Structure formats: structure tokens, C-alpha cells
Amino acid sequence: MPRLLRRDTLLRLAAVGLALVMVSSCAVRTDQIARDPNTVRVAVNGWVGYEASAVVLEHILKEEMGYQVQLVRLEEQPSWQALDQGVLDVILENWGHEDLYELYGPEGNDTVVDGGSTGNDGVIGWYMPAYVAEEYPEITTLEGIKEHAEIFRTAETGDKGEFLGGSPGFATQDQGMINAFDLDIEIVYAGSEASQVTEVRRRYANEEPVLFYFNEPQWLQQELDLVKVDFPDHYDGCDADLEFVDCDYPLYDLNKIFRKGFVEDGGDAYRFLDDWHWTNADQNEVAAMIADEGLDPSEAAEIWVEENPDVWREWLPEGYETR
Amino acid sequence: MATVTEPAGDTATGPSGSKDTGSRGAGGWLRGSTVQALLVVVVLVAGYWAARLMGDPSWAGGFPTAIGDRFMAWLDGIYAWVVENRNDSPLFLYFFNYVSVGLGSAVVLINQFLDFLTWSGVTALGLFVSWRFAGWRVALLVLATFAVFALTGLWNESMTTLSLIVTAVFIALLFGVPLGILAGRSEAFYRGLRPLLDFMQIMPAFAYLLPFVLLFGIGNPAAAVVTAVYALPPVARITALAIREVPKGAIEATTSLGSTPWQILTKVQLPLAKRTILLGVNQTIMLAVSMVVIASVIGAGGLGDAIYQALSKVNVGQAFQAGVAIVMLAIAMDRVTGAVGHGTHVPHIPERYRLPVSAIGLAAIITAAATGRLFGLGGWPRDMAVDIADPVNAVYEWIQSEIGDFTAVLGTWLLNGVLSPLSALLTGSPWWLVVLAAAALGWIFAGGRTALVSAAAFVAIGLLGVWDNAMDTLSQVLVASAVTIALGVVLGVLMSRNDVFAAILRPILDAMQTLPPFVYLIPAVALFTIGRVPALAAAVIFALPPVIRLVNDGIRGVPASTIEAAASQGSTKWQLLTKVELPMARGSLLLAVNQGIILVLSMVVMGALVGAGSLGFDVVFGLSQNMLGLGLASGLAIVCLGLFLDRVTQGRRAHRA
Numbered sequence: 019m020p021r022l023l024r025r026d027t028l029l030r031l032a033a034v035g036l037a038l039v040m041v042s043s044c045a046v047r048t049d050q051i052a053r054d055p056n057t058v059r060v061a062v063n064g065w066v067g068y069e070a071s072a073v074v075l076e077h078i079l080k081e082e083m084g085y086q087v088q089l090v091r092l093e094e095q096p097s098w099q100a101l102d103q104g105v106l107d108v109i110l111e112n113w114g115h116e117d118l119y120e121l122y123g124p125e126g127n128d129t130v131v132d133g134g135s136t137g138n139d140g141v142i143g144w145y146m147p148a149y150v151a152e153e154y155p156e157i158t159t160l161e162g163i164k165e166h167a168e169i170f171r172t173a174e175t176g177d178k179g180e181f182l183g184g185s186p187g188f189a190t191q192d193q194g195m196i197n198a199f200d201l202d203i204e205i206v207y208a209g210s211e212a213s214q215v216t217e218v219r220r221r222y223a224n225e226e227p228v229l230f231y232f233n234e235p236q237w238l239q240q241e242l243d244l245v246k247v248d249f250p251d252h253y254d255g256c257d258a259d260l261e262f263v264d265c266d267y268p269l270y271d272l273n274k275i276f277r278k279g280f281v282e283d284g285g286d287a288y289r290f291l292d293d294w295h296w297t298n299a300d301q302n303e304v305a306a307m308i309a310d311e312g313l314d315p316s317e318a319a320e321i322w323v324e325e326n327p328d329v330w331r332e333w334l335p336e337g338y339e340t341r
Numbered sequence: 342m343a344t345v346t347e348p349a350g351d352t353a354t355g356p357s358g359s360k361d362t363g364s365r366g367a368g369g370w371l372r373g374s375t376v377q378a379l380l381v382v383v384v385l386v387a388g389y390w391a392a393r394l395m396g397d398p399s400w401a402g403g404f405p406t407a408i409g410d411r412f413m414a415w416l417d418g419i420y421a422w423v424v425e426n427r428n429d430s431p432l433f434l435y436f437f438n439y440v441s442v443g444l445g446s447a448v449v450l451i452n453q454f455l456d457f458l459t460w461s462g463v464t465a466l467g468l469f470v471s472w473r474f475a476g477w478r479v480a481l482l483v484l485a486t487f488a489v490f491a492l493t494g495l496w497n498e499s500m501t502t503l504s505l506i507v508t509a510v511f512i513a514l515l516f517g518v519p520l521g522i523l524a525g526r527s528e529a530f531y532r533g534l535r536p537l538l539d540f541m542q543i544m545p546a547f548a549y550l551l552p553f554v555l556l557f558g559i560g561n562p563a564a565a566v567v568t569a570v571y572a573l574p575p576v577a578r579i580t581a582l583a584i585r586e587v588p589k590g591a592i593e594a595t596t597s598l599g600s601t602p603w604q605i606l607t608k609v610q611l612p613l614a615k616r617t618i619l620l621g622v623n624q625t626i627m628l629a630v631s632m633v634v635i636a637s638v639i640g641a642g643g644l645g646d647a648i649y650q651a652l653s654k655v656n657v658g659q660a661f662q663a664g665v666a667i668v669m670l671a672i673a674m675d676r677v678t679g680a681v682g683h684g685t686h687v688p689h690i691p692e693r694y695r696l697p698v699s700a701i702g703l704a705a706i707i708t709a710a711a712t713g714r715l716f717g718l719g720g721w722p723r724d725m726a727v728d729i730a731d732p733v734n735a736v737y738e739w740i741q742s743e744i745g746d747f748t749a750v751l752g753t754w755l756l757n758g759v760l761s762p763l764s765a766l767l768t769g770s771p772w773w774l775v776v777l778a779a780a781a782l783g784w785i786f787a788g789g790r791t792a793l794v795s796a797a798a799f800v801a802i803g804l805l806g807v808w809d810n811a812m813d814t815l816s817q818v819l820v821a822s823a824v825t826i827a828l829g830v831v832l833g834v835l836m837s838r839n840d841v842f843a844a845i846l847r848p849i850l851d852a853m854q855t856l857p858p859f860v861y862l863i864p865a866v867a868l869f870t871i872g873r874v875p876a877l878a879a880a881v882i883f884a885l886p887p888v889i890r891l892v893n894d895g896i897r898g899v900p901a902s903t904i905e906a907a908a909s910q911g912s913t914k915w916q917l918l919t920k921v922e923l924p925m926a927r928g929s930l931l932l933a934v935n936q937g938i939i940l941v942l943s944m945v946v947m948g949a950l951v952g953a954g955s956l957g958f959d960v961v962f963g964l965s966q967n968m969l970g971l972g973l974a975s976g977l978a979i980v981c982l983g984l985f986l987d988r989v990t991q992g993r994r995a996h997r998a
Contacts, residue, residue, distance in 0.1 A: 061640075066654060090642060090646075093964075095965060095966055096965070099554070121424065172872075174873070174952075186962040187966070206954070207952060207954055209953070212652045212653055212862075216867050217866055308654070
């Protein structure tokens with residue numbers, strides 16, 4: 019027994035000692051995770067336009083500037099959290115999310131910085147195939163949707179029209195619009211953008227009616243002929259109560275979000291991403307190569323980079339070659 | 342192989358438990374309880390119509406949600422606090438962040454080490470280790486696996502996944518084995534641990550992503566912890582079982598020689614239990630493989646991420662390609678650990694050559710790595726990959742155009758004829774009547790204690806504030822389970838009849854079980870339109886393999902002499918099957934039913950990704966919108982449903998285990 023007791027005491031001493039060392043030496047913050055200072059960690063949200071931006075920037079950072087790039091696929095909200103925790107460096111294409119900026123920005127945790135516009139504009143809204151709009155010409159208006167809601171009925175929704183929701187990660191006000199405009203429509207949540215796109219394609223092939231949440235820029239817009247429903251324009255505060263929204267989605271000026279530490283380090287990678295600015299046409303060109311032509315994203319990026327040096331040369335910070 | 346974790350513990354203890362029901366005469370017992378169960382359903386339907394005819398009075402509706410709403414708000418409050426204080430509160434600075442940073446760094450470092458070795462070095466290492474510990478056959482399989490990684494162009498992703506699995510399995514064993522040993526040595530500890538392990542296994546993986554992301558940080562740290570938590574139960578259970586099964590005589594003999602408890606453990610119990618424990622390790626690795634795919638949702642990277650990315654472009658072929666890499670990884674890891682456990686086919690090396698052989702192996706690995714570095718190999722070049730995505734996409738489109746219309750009609754019929762009415766019945770009935778019905782079913786199938794557990798589970802669902810969604814989910818689970826079991830019994834019987842069919846079916850079942858469900862979600866939508874039906878189809882595919890296997894094993898286990906005796910008395914084949922084989926395989930059949938239902942339930946959240954809605958959707962929604970309250974409450978409700986379904990279908994033998 020004395021032997022066992024001694025081992026016990028030793029163990030306890032060791033544990034207390036270890037705890038003391040841990041507490042006294044360093045409090046660990048989440049941004050102290052092992053990382054290579056030469057690696058830029060980029061959040062990639064799940065739509066192809068975003069991916070197009072990400073792979074082009076990845077290509078330039080890698081091939082021209084000698085950085086390593088880690089693309090991490092995440093939903094939008096978790097991406098902000100990752101920036102806050104210091105696990106990622108940048109969100110390339112942010113759609114709104116004022117609430118998150120309040121939480122993590124200078125007014126809140128002060129861990130993220132608004133990096134300004136990317137030059138891309140974003141549209142969210144209710145879409146339907148062009149053949150539906152041809153058959154019922156007035157259906158792209160609020161009155162038309164009200165009148166013809168029944169053509170969107172399916173087995174899932176019974177005697178109400180069906181509205182296909184998008185990914186659960188997206189910002190939505192659809193239920194509020196249904197309530198405010200008193201539409202005889204029920205939302206079926208597709209659960210992921212992929213299954214939504216699959217279903218839309220299937221109905222499109224059969225020329226069946228379908229009404230769904232969608233956005234621009236989006237690669238499927240190039241493949242299918244879609245029409246957006248016109249709701250009353252967005253005005254300030256109309257979406258304050260998400261249970262009652264009597265307006266369309268706002269127009270988004272897409273912006274970048276940086277991790278504060280990334281900005282403070284002020285490396286070439288940050289200055290490059292800060293300078294980056296391009297148009298919807300640029301993004302769509304790359305996105306179409308990825309989604310329509312089925313090119314590997316990195317190949318698509320390479321092609322665009324080769325063809326447009328005058329565009330991206332301007333983003334390069336001074337003295338990056340000597341890094 | 343990858344997902345069956347329950348039976349490992351259950352089958353081992355099963356035989357002792359199934360005795361009492363056998364003596365009562367299987368047919369009579371079954372018939373009796375079927376009639377009783379039907380009565381319960383009739384009462385429920387009557388209650389539903391009565392409530393409807395009275396115009397749905399408030400006392401006959403769904404469960405009031407006030408308490409559940411408060412609970413969710415409280416959880417959301419915790420969430421907000423953590424987000425604000427993650428880098429201030431001592432709890433995080435001195436504990437969670439340590440774990441988080443340690444694990445995240447471990448994954449990164451292992452990955453960098455594998456990168457450093459280059460593909461030639463990693464291949465040499467894998468080959469030598471698998472040859473040394475599992476024999477040359479397995480080594481060939483490992484080589485084939487590496488070839489698949491390389492040829493699919495997913496080498497780097499595979500290495501990331503491998504690093505994550507190594508880290509997660511290490512943690513799972515670090516905690517799982519000691520827990521198992523303690524549980525093996527102390528009955529009280531075992532009793533306390535068991536419900537916890539049950540809980541960990543029934544809780545859908547998606548539902549605990551969010552809390553762990555909150556505590557440990559997004560990306561690799563949370564992914565490692567989540568995977569470890571998910572993979573821990575089998576090794577703990579099986580270790581406990583292995584320690585308990587060490588012969589009492591051996592322990593008494595050593596005790597009488599004056600050994601200390603520590604000596605008994607290290608010198609007697611552990612060596613004797615080693616093989617069984619390795620079986621548990623094998624199960625743990627398999628679960629880890631399936632979980633890393635799901636962990637890609639929280640930014641884990643690797644092969645899971647490759648699937649996830651392919652799906653966002655609705656590229657089924659690409660997703661399938663990454664799925665194949667995962668299947669190969671799973672099979673290789675299964676065979677390696679399996680061979681280590683059995684100790685078969687290991688090369689016979691005399692004691693004095695062992696050191697030299699290891700030295701040669703090490704030298705070979707170093708040479709391979711050095712050559713790799715010299716030529717700047719790194720990961721396998723993507724240009725030298727074989728693309729199977731296009732042919733797979735072609736096949737997929739062909740199937741869709743050939744049977745798409747038929748399946749769509751079938752789907753609509755299932756929805757209007759079965760799913761919707763059942764959902765209406767469960768959500769529309771007075772909540773207390775549903776609770777009573779659950780209790781009655783528990784009492785009929787498994788006795789008084791289960792009746793109490795069932796009622797408690799349903800009340801808990803109500804208190805969580807998600808009653809309506811839970812009832813809708815329950816209706817989906819019941820229908821999917823019925824389809825799974827019906828198909829499973831038919832295929833299982835066919836498989837037991839025909840050896841050729843069995844030989845063809847077996848590898849398909851292997852692949853079905855290890856293929857990540859993400860891969861077949863999109864084809865399910867293409868065939869069955871969006872909504873509850875594709876979710877049902879995916880759940881059936883996922884849950885079918887173990888059911889088929891169990892039915893097949895059960896029937897094949899019927900003694901040949903019994904069958905001969907029956908045949909000699911002039912039984913027809915049909916009589917033989919229904920009167921002799923199926924009743925005698927009853928234990929396996931019940932286990933098959935139980936497993937089928939539990940696996941279907943574990944697909945509820947996956948189903949939400951194709952429009953099944955309800956509890957699963959709220960779990961996904963909570964995760965992607967950072968709503969801890971909603972996500973966790975829905976996850977707990979799924980656990981309650983699982984508790985009810987598991988206890989009821991385990992029948993009277995449950996309490997013996």
C-alpha cells in the first residue's frame with residue numbers, strides 16, 4: 019500500500035504542478051492555433067460566384083506572390099464565427115449581415131473589419147422559369163402571384179402554392195413577405211442549395227411551374243431562363259420584423275470582411291486582398307467556366323488570370339516581389 | 342461495418358436475454374401483442390377523429406410550447422455569452438482554448454508531417470506498417486487505397502482526412518479505453534456510464550456540431566472533438582465487456598499470489614482482453630471515418646469537404662468519386678485493424694530478425710521520402726488523375742431519364758397515401774392521447790418500465806417545445822422503417838437461400854454502409870422530387886444493409902437438423918420459411934428491426950437536406966444560423982424519439998443487457 023500511496027501523491031503533485039504552470043504561463047486565446055504565417059486562410063461559402071472569386075485570388079496569391087492558400091468551405095454565419103475565433107483570415111463576399119457586424123465588429127467583439135466593396139452587386143428574390151411568365155404574363159407582379167398562387171401547388175403543400183426555400187444558411191424574409199402580402203403560399207425548405215437546384219432543374223426539364231428563392235450572380239442563371247418577381251422596392255426598416263415584411267429583398271453591395279489581426283499584420287496578402295476589386299461580368303466569366311463548362315475551378319482561375327493581366331496587376335501591392 | 346455500433350455490445354449479451362420469450366411460444370406471444378398494438382392504434386385514430394369532430398378544442402391539441410420556448414431562449418443566452426467571452430473568461434482561456442488550440446495544432450502538424458513525407462514516403466510507410474502488422478494481403482489493399490487517393494486526384498484531401506482521423510481516434514481511445522476499464526471493473530460505474538453512451542449514440546451527429554463548435558472553435562478542433570465523441574462509445578462498451586469476460590479463475594489465482602489491483606489489470610485482465618478490445622478500436626475507427634465526412638460542414642476540410650463542394654455544384658459524379666475514396670479508406674482501415682485484432686496472416690519473423698526488419702523498413706521509408714523531396718513530389722499531381730466523374734454523371738442521367746417518371750409517381754402516391762395521413766394523425770391528435778398510446782405500446786412490447794420510459798420520452802419532447810415537428814418526424818421514421826424492414830427481410834431471405842446472390846450482395850452492402858449519405862442525397866431528389874420522399878429513400882438505403890445482414894445471419898443460423906426434420910414431415914418451402922426458419926431466427930429478426938429503426942432515425946437530419954423539414958431541418962437551421970436553442974432542443978427531441986423506439990423494439994430482453 020505505501021507504494022501505491024506514493025504514486026498517488028506524486029500523480030496529484032504532478033497534476034497540481036501542471037495546472038499551475040498552465041495558469042501562470044499563458045492564457046490561451048483561440049487565435050494561437052498553429053498556423054503558417056505564409057498561409058492565407060479563406061472562407062468559402064457555398065455558391066459558385068463566391069468560389070470563382072476565391073479561386074482567382076488563390077491562383078494569384080500562390081503563383082504570383084508565393085503564398086499558400088487554404089480554402090475552407092463553411093456556411094455564412096459560421097464563417098463570421100471563424101474570423102472571430104481567429105481560425106480564418108477573410109470572407110470574400112459578404113451579403114449584408116449587419117447583425118453579425120454589430121456582434122463581431124468594432125461595436126462588439128472588435129475582431130473583424132469591414133474591408134469595403136468587392137465591386138460585385140447582389141440580388142436576392144423570388145424567381146420562376148420564363149415559360150411560366152409567358153403563360154401567365156402578369157404573374158411576375160404582386161397581384162399576379164396572388165391570383166395564380168394555385169398553379170404552384172404540389173403534393174407536399176396540398177391546396178397551397180409551393181415556394182422552394184433555399185439553403186438554411188441564407189438570409190431569408192420569405193415568411194414575412196407571405197404574411198405581409200397575404201399570399202396563399204407555403205414554404206418548403208429544400209434544406210440545401212444543391213437539392214433546390216436539382217428540383218428546379220427537374221421541373222424545368224418537364225416545364226412544370228416552380229417558384230423559388232434565388233439570387234444573382236448565380237451560375238444556374240446562365241443555364242436556365244429565369245424571371246424575377248417584382249415586389250414593392252425595399253425601403254429602410256421594412257424588414258425590421260421578419261414576421262411581416264412588405265417589401266422585396268434589398269440590393270446588396272457585396273463587401274469583404276477581414277479578421278482584425280490579419281489587417282493589423284498588414285502583410286502583402288492583406289494589401290492585395292484589400293486592393294482587389296472586380297465586376298459582376300468578371301465573376302460570371304469565371305463562374306460560368308466552373309459551373310457550365312464543368313472546368314476544374316483552379317483551371318478556370320488560371321484561364322481568367324492569363325487572359326486578364328491588366329485587371330489583376332493593379333491589385334498587386336508595391337514591393338510584393340521582394341517578400 | 343461503419344455504422345453498426347449497437348449490436349457489438351448487444352449481440353454479445355443477447356443470448357442470455359432472449360431465453361424467456363422463446364419459452365412462451367413465439368407465435369402466440371407475437372399474435373397477442375399485435376392485436377393489442379392494433380387496439381392502441383384504433384384508439385389513437387378514434388381520438389384524432391373525436392378531436393376533429395369537436396372542432397379541435399384547446400385541450401385536445403399539440404403540446405403547449407411555453408416551457409420549450411423559455412428553454413430555447415435560455416440556451417440562446419448561453420450562446421451569446423460564450424461568443425462575447427470566449428477570449429476573456431478563465432473557463433475558456435485556461436481550459437477550452439487549450440484543448441482547441443492543442444487539437445487544431447495537432448491536426449495541422451500531422452498533416453504537415455504527411456506532406457513532408459511526400460506521396461512516395463507516405464505510401465512506403467503505409468505499406469510497411471500494414472505488411473508488418475497485418476500481412477501482405479492487407480498491404481496490397483492499402484496500396485490499392487493509396488492508388489485510389491492518387492488517381493481520383495484527391496491525395497491532399499485524403500491526407501487531411503487521415504490526419505483528422507488519427508487525432509480523433511487518439512482522443513477517443515485516450516478516454517474510451519480507461520472508461521471501459523473502469524466500467525469493466527465496477528458495476529456501479531458501468532450502470533452510470535451506459536445511459537451516457539446510449540445518449541451519445543442516439544444523438545444525431547449534426548445536433549452536437551453546434552455546441553462543440555461553440556466550445557472548441559470552428560474547423561479542425563471542433564471536428565476532432567465531435568468525431569472523438571461520436572466514435573468513443575463502441576470502444577468503451579467493448580472494453581468493459583472484454584474486461585468482464587476475463588475468467589474469474591485467472592483473477593482469483595493472481596489475487597491469491599498477492600498481486601496488487603494494478604498488477605491484475607496490466608498482467609492479467611488487459612492481456613486476456615486484448616483481442617476483444619481491438620475489435621472495439623476497429624469499430625471506433627469506422628465511426629470516425631463516417632463522422633469526418635459530416636464534420637466537413639463545420640469546416641473540417643479533406644475528403645468530406647470534396648464531397649460537399651461537388652454537391653454544391655450538383656455534380657453527382659464528382660461527389661461519387663470522393664465517396665469512393667472514403668469507402669476505400671474505410672475498408673483499408675477496417676482490414677488493417679481487423680487483421681491486427683485477429684493476428685492472422687502476420688508475416689512470421691523470428692525474434693532475432695525483428696529489429697533488422699524494422700530498421701530496413703525505416704530505411705526504405707526514409708529513402709522513399711528523401712527521393713520524394715529530392716524530386717519535389719509533394720502530393721500526387723492532379724494532372725495524373727483519372728476522372729470517373731463524367732461516366733458516373735452519364736449513368737446518373739440515364740437512370741434519371743429511364744425511371745424518373747415512375748419514381749416520381751411512386752413518390753407522390755407514398756406522400757398522399759401514407760406519409761401525410763400518418764403525420765396528420767400524430768400531429769392532430771391530443772398530445773396526452775399520443776403520450777398514453779406510446780406508454781401502452783411500451784407496456785405491450787416490453788413491460789412496465791419501458792411504458793414509463795416511453796411516456797417520459799414523449800412528455801420530454803413536449804417540454805422541449807418541438808411537439809408538432811417531432812410528431813411529423815416520427816411519422817416519417819415509422820414509414821421509412823416499415824419500408825426498410827420489409828425490403829430487408831425479403832432481401833435477407835433471398836440472400837440466405839442463394840450463395841451466389843449472397844456473394845454478389847456482400848460487397849455492395851459493404852460499400853452502401855461506408856458510402857457517405859451525402860453522395861446519394863442528390864440522386865434521391867432527382868428521382869423522387871423534393872420533400873419527405875427522397876429523405877425516406879436515402880434513409881432506407883442507409884439502414885438497409887445491417888437489416889439484410891442480420892436476417893441472413895439469423896436464417897443461416899437455424900440448425901440444419903431442424904430444417905431436415907421439418908422437410909421430412911412434408912413441409913412446403915413456404916411453410917418451412919414461415920413456420921420454422923423465421924420463428925427460429927426471431928432473435929436476429931428483432932435485432933434487425935431495432936437496428937433498422939435506429940439507423941433510419943439517425944438519417945433524420947440528413948433527410949432535412951433534401952426537404953424533409955421538421956426536427957431535422959431545425960437542427961440544420963440552428964447550426965447554420967447559430968441558433969443553439971432551436972438546434973439543441975430539436976436534437977434532444979430526436980434522442981427522446983430514439984429512446985422510445987429503441988426501448989420498445991428491444992423488447993423484454995432490454996433490461997438484462
